[in-house]
Structure formats: structure tokens, C-alpha cells
Amino acid sequence: TTSEWDKLSERLPLWLEESRRHSVNGAPASYIPELAHAPADALGITIASADGRQLTFGDCGISFTLQSISKVFTLLLALMDQGEEGVFRKVGMEPTGDDFNSMLKLELVEPGIPFNPLINAGAIVISSLIRGQTPAEKTGRILAFFRELTGDPALTWNEQVRASEASTAHRNRSLAYFLKDNRVLDEDVEEVLDVYFRHCSIEATCQHIAKLALVLALGGKDPATGRQLVPRRYVQIAKSFMITCGMYNASGEFAIKVGLPAKSGVAGGILALVPGRYGIGVIGPALNDKGNSVAGVQLLQTMSEACDWSIF
Numbered sequence: 309t310t311s312e313w314d315k316l317s318e319r320l321p322l323w324l325e326e327s328r329r330h331s332v333n334g335a336p337a338s339y340i341p342e343l344a345h346a347p348a349d350a351l352g353i354t355i356a357s358a359d360g361r362q363l364t365f366g367d368c369g370i371s372f373t374l375q376s377i378s379k380v381f382t383l384l385l386a387l388m389d390q391g392e393e394g395v396f397r398k399v400g401m402e403p404t405g406d407d408f409n410s411m412l413k414l415e416l417v418e419p420g421i422p423f424n425p426l427i428n429a430g431a432i433v434i435s436s437l438i439r440g441q442t443p444a445e446k447t448g449r450i451l452a453f454f455r456e457l458t459g460d461p462a463l464t465w466n467e468q469v470r471a472s473e474a475s476t477a478h479r480n481r482s483l484a485y486f487l488k489d490n491r492v493l494d495e496d497v498e499e500v501l502d503v504y505f506r507h508c509s510i511e512a513t514c515q516h517i518a519k520l521a522l523v524l525a526l527g528g529k530d531p532a533t534g535r536q537l538v539p540r541r542y543v544q545i546a547k548s549f550m551i552t553c554g555m556y557n558a559s560g561e562f563a564i565k566v567g568l569p570a571k572s573g574v575a576g577g578i579l580a581l582v583p584g585r586y587g588i589g590v591i592g593p594a595l596n597d598k599g600n601s602v603a604g605v606q607l608l609q610t611m612s613e614a615c616d617w618s619i620f
């Protein structure tokens with residue numbers, strides 16, 4: 309409603325500054341060396357509404373890499389390429405309760421498949437399911453998908469961040485080789501990882517994230533044209549994973565405190581959505597120990613409480 313939009317425009321600058329102060333309780337990710345340079349106390353937000361309006365506050369001019377936010381969209385593309393059956397033969401539907409890069413429990417789901425597509429192990433398998441003869445073709449299709457959803461033909465990956473992750477990804481490498489040994493991955497491990505690192509390092513702004521989120525909020529429809537960009541059923545699957553696994557092992561707490569489908573990334577981005585109404589993009593590089601933006605989560609909680617957005 310108009311009054312809610314007015315309230316958001318009026319109160320967001322204050323909420324943002326209050327939330328920003330929580331950044332001191334976290335730090336930018338450093339296990340990917342290139343991410344450590346991010347401004348620790350930055351906080352920016354964009355809200356895009358179904359009727360074409362947009363609000364943007366704080367440090368939303370900065371661009372950042374999608375990291376795990378990209379996993380929602382590679383999942384959608386894999387579903388469009390392989391169908392539900394093809395995807396869920398290789399990856400499960402359950403939260404793990406472990407860290408995003410955990411090796412624990414990889415043996416627990418038969419036959420050694422990752423618990424869900426949003427943890428690293430699951431997302432690496434999803435990268436292998438993207439149609440294409442070569443890693444370059446798969447990456448090209450992923451990029452084309454992001455460009456279509458955001459409407460930005462210039463969207464691409466950040467080469468420094470890609471190279472930084474590729475040269476330090478010992479843990480993801482070991483996860484991938486383990487999956488290969490279990491025959492969950494059929495392809496060449498380094499080729500699959502190359503696709504994975506490239507989609508994780510796609511560089512975006514809060515405006516891009518808000519637009520991506522709005523497409524999900526509208527069940528896969530382009531907000532401007534109404535065209536169905538992604539089948540509604542696949543968006544439903546993606547949003548279910550966002551609620552149960554989108555904030556990793558803080559997904560339960562986030563569901564209680566914010567109550568919206570969301571996905572975080574280790575660069576500090578969060579994609580969140582209010583079904584049928586808004587797409588939200590937040591950036592706040594300082595992370596808590598679960599790998600989620602401290603200030604970003606705080607800001608989403610403040611907004612959700614004030615506007616009564618919880619879907620529950």
C-alpha cells in the first residue's frame with residue numbers, strides 16, 4: 309500500500325544507520341582473500357516493488373560478488389535444463405544444520421548426494437547439471453540467464469575474485485573430489501569448479517539483487533512485461549530452499565525473526581523477497597560466524613517487524 313511505501317521511504321535511512329552499527333560484531337570474509345578488502349561498515353539496500361517503484365538507501369552504489377546468492381539461480385537453470393527428477397537424483401531437499409562448506413554428512417543421504425542445492429557441495433553438483441558441452445558454454449548460459457533476469461546485458465564476473473577463490477578453494481576442491489569418488493559428479497572436477505567459481509564471482513549491485521528477488525516474488529514473471537521467465541513451480545522450489553536453507557545454519561532463526569525467503573552470500577549480500585510485492589537487495593560485508601551479513605540481517609529484521617512481513 310502507499311502508506312507502507314511512504315513509511316519505508318521515511319524510516320529506512322534511520323533503520324539503516326541503526327543497523328549499520330551492528331557491523332562491528334562481524335568482519336568481511338577472508339578465506340577468499342580478495343573479499344577481505346570490502347568496507348566492513350558499508351550497508352546499502354534497494355527495494356523494488358511489483359508496480360515498478362524503487363527505493364535505494366545507504367552504500368548501494370558499491371558492487372559486490374553474488375557468491376552463494378548465485379546458487380538460487382543456478383538451481384533454477386538446472387531445473388529448467390534437467391527437470392525436477394534430473395536434479396533431485398543428484399541433490400537432496402533437506403537442511404543440514406552445518407556450515408555452508410561442511411563435509412559432514414555427505415555420506416548420509418543415499419547414494420552419497422549432498423543434502424541440498426544451497427550448501428557448497430550441493431551447488432557444485434548443480435553447476436555440473438547446467439547444460440553445455442564445455443565449461444565456457446555452461447558459464448555463458450548462466451551469465452545469459454542472469455542478464456535476462458536483471459535486464460543488464462553488461463553483467464559479468466569479477467576476475468580478481470574468481471582467481472582469488474580458485475587458487476584458495478582447497479575445501480571446495482576436496483568436497484568436489486569426494487563427490488566425484490561417490491559418482492555424484494560425473495564430469496571433470498576442475499571444469500565443474502571453474503563454472504562454480506565463475507557464477508559465485510558474478511558482480512552485482514543491490515539494484516540487481518532487488519530485481520532478481522522481484523522476479524522470484526512474482527513467481528517467475530518479469531515485473532515489467534509479465535512474461536514468465538522461469539516456470540512458477542521451479543520458483544516455488546527455490547523459495548522453499550531459501551526458507552529452509554537460504555541463511556545456512558541460521559535459517560531457522562532468520563525464519564523466526566524475519567520470516568521471508570532469503571539467500572545470503574559471503575561477500576555480504578542478501579537477497580530477500582516479500583511474496584507478490586517486493587524484491588530486496590542488501591549489502592553489508594561484515595559477516596557473523598554463520599556467514600551472513602550482520603547489519604543486513606538486522607536491517608531486514610527491523611523492516612519485517614515494522615511492516616509485518618513475515619509469511620508465517
Ligand code: GLN
Nearest residue numbers: 375376408428508573574
Ligand atoms: N564461493 C563461495 C564458496 O564456495 C560461496 C560461499 C557463500 O557465499 N556462502 O565458498
